[in-house]
Amino acid sequence: MNSxxxxxxxxxxxxxxxxxxxxxxxxxxxxxxxxxxxAKDGGAAQFSLQNFATALSLYGxxxxxxxxxxxxxxxxxALGSILIGGYLxxxxxxxxxxxxxxxxxxxxxxxxxVAAQCMRTFLAKxxxxxxxxxxxxxxxxxxxxxxxxWRGIIITFVxxxxxxxxxxxxxxxxxxxxxxxxxxxDVGAGRLRILFQIIVPQIMPTLIVxxxxxxxxxxxxxxVPVMISGHSPTMITVEMAFRVNSYNDYGTANALGVISYxxxxxxxxxxxxxxxxxxxxxx
Amino acid sequence: xASLLSVQNVSASYGRQRVxxxxxxxxxxxxxxxxxxxxxxxxxxxxRVIGGFIAPAHGRVLIDGQDMTSLPPExxxxxxVFQSYALWPHMTVHGNLAYGLxxxxxxxxxxxxxxxxxxxxxxxxxxxxxxxTALSGGQRQRVxxxxxxxxxxxxxxxxxxxxxxxxxxxxxxxxxxxxxxxxLGITAVHVTHDREEAMVMADQLALMxxxxxxxxxxxxxxxxxxxxxxxxxxxxxxxxxxxxxxxxGGMAMIGGxxxxxxxxxxxxxxxxxxxxxxxxxxxRFRSVSARLSECGDAKTPAAAAAxxxxxxxxxxxxxTIEQVTYPGDVYRxxxxxxxxxxxxxDAKRFEEGCKVSVFMPFGAFHLFPRIDEQSRAA
Numbered sequence: 001m002n003s004x005x006x007x008x009x010x011x012x013x014x015x016x017x018x019x020x021x022x023x024x025x026x027x028x029x030x031x032x033x034x035x036x037x038x039a040k041d042g043g044a045a046q047f048s049l050q051n052f053a054t055a056l057s058l059y060g061x062x063x064x065x066x067x068x069x070x071x072x073x074x075x076x077x078a079l080g081s082i083l084i085g086g087y088l089x090x091x092x093x094x095x096x097x098x099x100x101x102x103x104x105x106x107x108x109x110x111x112x113x114v115a116a117q118c119m120r121t122f123l124a125k126x127x128x129x130x131x132x133x134x135x136x137x138x139x140x141x142x143x144x145x146x147x148x149x150w151r152g153i154i155i156t157f158v159x160x161x162x163x164x165x166x167x168x169x170x171x172x173x174x175x176x177x178x179x180x181x182x183x184x185x186d187v188g189a190g191r192l193r194i195l196f197q198i199i200v201p202q203i204m205p206t207l208i209v210x211x212x213x214x215x216x217x218x219x220x221x222x223x224v225p226v227m228i229s230g231h232s233p234t235m236i237t238v239e240m241a242f243r244v245n246s247y248n249d250y251g252t253a254n255a256l257g258v259i260s261y262x263x264x265x266x267x268x269x270x271x272x273x274x275x276x277x278x279x280x281x282x283x
Numbered sequence: 284x285a286s287l288l289s290v291q292n293v294s295a296s297y298g299r300q301r302v303x304x305x306x307x308x309x310x311x312x313x314x315x316x317x318x319x320x321x322x323x324x325x326x327x328x329x330x331r332v333i334g335g336f337i338a339p340a341h342g343r344v345l346i347d348g349q350d351m352t353s354l355p356p357e358x359x360x361x362x363x364v365f366q367s368y369a370l371w372p373h374m375t376v377h378g379n380l381a382y383g384l385x386x387x388x389x390x391x392x393x394x395x396x397x398x399x400x401x402x403x404x405x406x407x408x409x410x411x412x413x414x415x416t417a418l419s420g421g422q423r424q425r426v427x428x429x430x431x432x433x434x435x436x437x438x439x440x441x442x443x444x445x446x447x448x449x450x451x452x453x454x455x456x457x458x459x460x461x462x463x464x465x466x467l468g469i470t471a472v473h474v475t476h477d478r479e480e481a482m483v484m485a486d487q488l489a490l491m492x493x494x495x496x497x498x499x500x501x502x503x504x505x506x507x508x509x510x511x512x513x514x515x516x517x518x519x520x521x522x523x524x525x526x527x528x529x530x531x532g533g534m535a536m537i538g539g540x541x542x543x544x545x546x547x548x549x550x551x552x553x554x555x556x557x558x559x560x561x562x563x564x565x566x567r568f569r570s571v572s573a574r575l576s577e578c579g580d581a582k583t584p585a586a587a588a589a590x591x592x593x594x595x596x597x598x599x600x601x602x603t604i605e606q607v608t609y610p611g612d613v614y615r616x617x618x619x620x621x622x623x624x625x626x627x628x629d630a631k632r633f634e635e636g637c638k639v640s641v642f643m644p645f646g647a648f649h650l651f652p653r654i655d656e657q658s659r660a661a
Contacts, residue, residue: 179369182336185356186363187383187434197382201373 031261034254051255058239058252063259065233069150070218073157074211080162081207085170086195090181101170108163116227119156123147123228152228153235157218165210172206173199212271216264236260285348287312287470288333288438293342294494295328302328303339304494310472310487315464317473317485319517325494326474327442333472334440335359346438362431363440366447368423370415376402376426377411383434401429404463421452428460432469439464439471445480457483478518482506490514512565512651520567520649522625524600528564528652530557537564537650542621543600548650556652565651566598570628572647575616578638597644604637 037048056063084104091097107115122128125146133139147155176199184198200207225235236256243253288310295303302325310316318326331337333344335356343352351359362383370379377398384394402408405425410418415426424444431439444460445453461484464471475481481488482502489496490505498510509515516523526543529536535553539545543566553564578601602620609615613628618639633639 177367177369179365179367180371182356183363183365183369183371183430184382185336186334186361187430188357188386189382190357193386198371202371204373 030250030254030257033250034258037251051251052259054252055255055259059236059256061233062236062239063256065150066219066235066260067263069153069157069235070215073154073161073218074215076154076158077162077165077214078207078211080158081166081169081210082195082200084162084166085173085203086191086199088170089173089176089199090191090195104166105163107160108167110160112160112221113223113227115156115160116224119152119159119224120148120227123152123155149229153225156224156228157221160224161214161218165207165214168206168210169203172203176202209271212267215267219260219264285312286310286345287314287347288316288472289343289345289348290329290333291343291345293329293332293339293344295325295332295337295339297328302494303332305342306491306494306496307342308489308496308499310470313465313468313470314487315461315471315473315485316487316489317475317481318489318491319475319478319481320491321476321517324491326476326491328494329491330363330440330442330472330474333438334361334363360437361440362434362436362438363442364424364427364431364444366443368427368444368447370423370426370430372414372416374415375411376407376413376415376418379415379426379430380433383430387434397433401433404432405429420448421456424448424456432467437470439469441471441473443474443476446475446477453480460484490517507646509567509649512567512649512653515567515649515651520569520572522568522570522573522627524566524620524623524625526564526566526621528553528557528561530554540621541601546598550650553650553652561652563653565653566600566648567651568625568643568648570615570626571613573627573641573643575618575627575629575631575633575639575641577633578640597642598648600641600643602639602641604633604635604639607632607635 034051035047035049036045037050038045084100088097088101091100110118120127123146124130125144125148127146129147130139130144134141134144180198180202181194184194189197220237222237222241225238226241236259240253240256240260243249243256286309288308290306290308293303293306294301304325306325306329308316318329320326328337332339335351335354335358339352343350345351346360356363371382374382380398380401381394384397389397398411402411405428407422407425407429410422415423418426424447427444441460445456448456457480473481473485475484485502487500488502488505489499491497492513498505498514505514506518509518509520512523524543526538527540529539530553531547533554534547535550535557536545536547537543537553600620602618602625604616605619605624606617607614608617609632613630614632616627616629616633616639617624618627618641620641627641
């Protein structure tokens with residue numbers, strides 16, 4: 001009994017060590033550091049909420065901006081994944097269904113930084129998108145505007161995260177008992193009704209889990225807001241990097257990190273609660 | 284009587300595989316038709332063509348004289364009960380029943396009244412607020428039936444609705460569903476591979492094989508007068524003995540070996556078939572249709588008939604008992620007759636190795652002449 005316990009412990013040890021050294025220690029260190037202010041005259045550092053006060057007074061707008069950006073992106077991703085998954089499930093033109101099924105996954109394999117760079121050239125005032133619109137005669141050169149601001153960040157996040165959420169959502173839709181869809185049509189429901197009243201309620205747990213994971217990823221991405229729109233207001237990650245690089249101010253950066261963690265923690269709580277409801281098995 | 288459902292020369296394919304091949308049938312108002320056949324015979328495909336879930340490659344589907352062929356399921360006056368019930372798990376019993384009614388723009392009070400009626404009819408009172416995932420198989424099946432009945436369809440389509448239930452519940456529900464549909468005057472098409480279920484529930488059977496209807500008629504007609512060897516086999520006459528067939532002096536002569544002693548039969552169909560070149564004859568019969576007697580036992584009818592050849596009461600075959608089992612009520616004997624093994628039930632037990640005479644009265648067996656390679660060679 002004891003030897004098998006010891007063997008089990010040995011098996012777990014490497015993973016536990018990695019989590020402890022790479023995650024728990026730095027997280028705890030940063031968390032504690034967020035609540036500590038060094039004394040000005042060389043005395044002992046002391047516990048304080050000063051870092052949070054600084055973070056909220058200087059970057060309150062950025063925190064709000066982050067929540068709004070991530071919130072709008074999540075809504076658009078949810079809608080997009082439902083529509084794409086719905087077409088893959090209910091579409092009757094087999095050619096378009098196959099083309100869409102093959103195409104929608106591509107952005108999954110592109111790193112955020114490459115996606116951001118692509119968007120810079122695509123969304124700029126003289127970028128590819130406006131070029132096409134001008135060439136097509138839809139806009140004149142004077143009417144063009146750049147999208148390299150909050151809209152660009154949202155577009156990039158949606159473009160990059162939509163395939164991930166759609167992958168899970170479309171998989172869940174494909175796994176549904178097809179006859180529940182037929183039964184909806186049979187009693188008189190059209191395709192849109194079936195999608196939103198029969199299919200989506202059944203795959204809601206998967207959609208929520210996919211969105212939670214996606215939100216956590218968007219909250220932690222630095223490259224996209226830096227490359228698309230680095231000026232204020234911007235996302236929390238950009239300001240954290242700024243505090244560290246320009247002022248060597250780890251205290252305020254850590255306070256921003258804790259705030260960011262609280263936001264994702266609240267989202268993760270939704271995820272875990274969902275898992276408890278399903279018998280302790282988060283998907 | 285005018286047909287409520289008319290299927291006219293319908294063909295359908297999955298890719299290159301032809302699943303329905305020129306199927307036609309008519310069903311009058313309040314009729315109950317069972318599409319019967321083995322897995323893959325096309326019966327579910329035909330039901331889905333009628334429901335609008337599969338577009339036929341050729342042919343038409345008419346309901347009340349109106350062409351429905353190009354209409355999607357949501358535009359047809361049909362409702363289907365699915366094999367897996369297909370209840371919506373995120374809704375209560377009430378939600379499942381009310382969905383179709385809400386789509387028809389019915390008021391809330393009217394919906395509640397209608398659902399209460401349906402629940403009472405199906406003995407599901409007090410379950411309206413229960414989630415469908417918390418119901419037993421039998422209750423789910425009733426809710427599925429109720430959901431289809433709630434929208435008052437002109438034609439009810441039942442896709443093997445009893446196949447997922449326990450044997451006992453299935454037996455009860457057969458009778459319940461039939462009496463309910465008859466009481467309401469509902470016209471229904473029922474798909475099943477269970478012969479007994481089809482015979483108990485339906486007024487008309489359409490027995491299908493390889494995408495075609497091989498015989499259409501009342502259950503008793505198919506049971507007593509199968510059109511061919513396949514129908515006889517499906518309807519339970521699975522014992523088959525093949526004997527020689529010839530014609531002599533306007534009479535059909537069958538048999539001519541130890542297993543089946545030669546005898547004359549005055550049957551115009553056999554005479555015609557033999558005249559057209561059929562040299563072999565399939566004798567098909569059910570396990571319960573034959574009687575056994577030990578060879579030389581003069582007290583049995585078979586032996587008595589053998590002793591007095593003039594008594595043309597039926598057909599005599601000779602065989603050997605290979606195996607005896609007891610499934611209940613009667614003994615089931617595997618009897619070797621001329622190299623073919625058949626099953627025969629008898630109240631008396633005959634020991635393995637015993638030579639027996641097998642007697643079948645006329646009407647208890649079916650004769651199917653066939654023109655095969657051996658016939659052609661002859």
